[in-house]
Amino acid sequence: MPKFDLIAFDLDGTVYVDHAKYIRPRVIRAFETAHEAGVMLSVASGRPVGMLGASLVDAPWLDWNITVNGACVSSARDGRVLSARMMPVSQVRAVVEAVRSLGGTAGRGGWSLFAPNISGFDRELNREKFASRGTGDGDRTNFSFVENALAGGQDVAEIPSIDEALDELDTDVYKVGCMLDTVEQTQAAIDLLSASDAVGGLELACVGPTELEITRAGVSKGSALSILCERLGIDEGRVVAFGDSGNDVTFGESACTFVAMGNATPEIKAIADDICPPDTEDGVAVWLEQNLL
Known part of the structure; x- marks a missing residue:
């Protein structure tokens, strides 16, 4: 049985390397393995859905989108919006x-x-x-x-x-x-x-x-993750989130397991529960291969 019910992941510096707009094969295989085991996956990005990249939007293993730094939470399957927290x-x-x-x-x-x-x-x-x-x-x-x-x-x-x-x-x-x-x-x-x-x-x-x-105020990736978990009936303690920089810091305020990339900023590493290898070494995949099951 998987140790987690949901995997949330940042893009740039986490699964997108050197401004590439695709996820490397080993990371994709790790996500596919998790999804086949019944784990849901959610991107958690500062980008809107239209800027996620076609390879990600069309991925059959992606379930949810936490976008624009948590201001919008939507289904990757049908676009249904679960939460929209906006500024006038x-x-x-x-x-x-x-x-x-x-x-x-x-x-x-x-x-x-x-x-x-x-x-x-x-x-x-x-x-x-x-x-x-x-x-x-x-x-x-x-x-x-x-x-x-x-x-x-x-x-x-x-x-x-x-x-x-x-x-x-x-x-x-x-x-x-x-x-x-x-x-x-x-x-x-x-x-x-x-x-x-x-x-x-x-x-x-x-x-x-x-x-x-x-x-x-209050709109962040971490708070959006809490909203998604509440809507899905998932214990935040059974969520793992990966990130590397400023807009990922609020994952540290969640009850999830927060894993910093090896290339993350010192601020992120200081609050993370664990640190995986850098994005250039497929750190997300390495960590999931060792800790998912």
């Missing part, structure tokens, strides 16, 4: 204005927006900041992020600006992202957003030295 547009506008109040270049560009009908990256983020950062594979030095994503079959768009996108939006927002220019500017934004009453309650995830992901 007014709250997103308050966040944008708060970041801009820091002065200089803060918040003038570098925004991303995720809602039921849009996954958008503003022009500066898409064509300037992503290109200057690069990915190690050279793609973004030649093509914009959106162009690459579209080439990979992902459902994304370039938006002129966060303001214009919000003006046209007719729905609430799952998540907003902001890439700032310096570590100091990013920390100033975190401090301001954490303390400001004007923006309402927020959940902040720092997913890179200058990258913030922002959701409604």
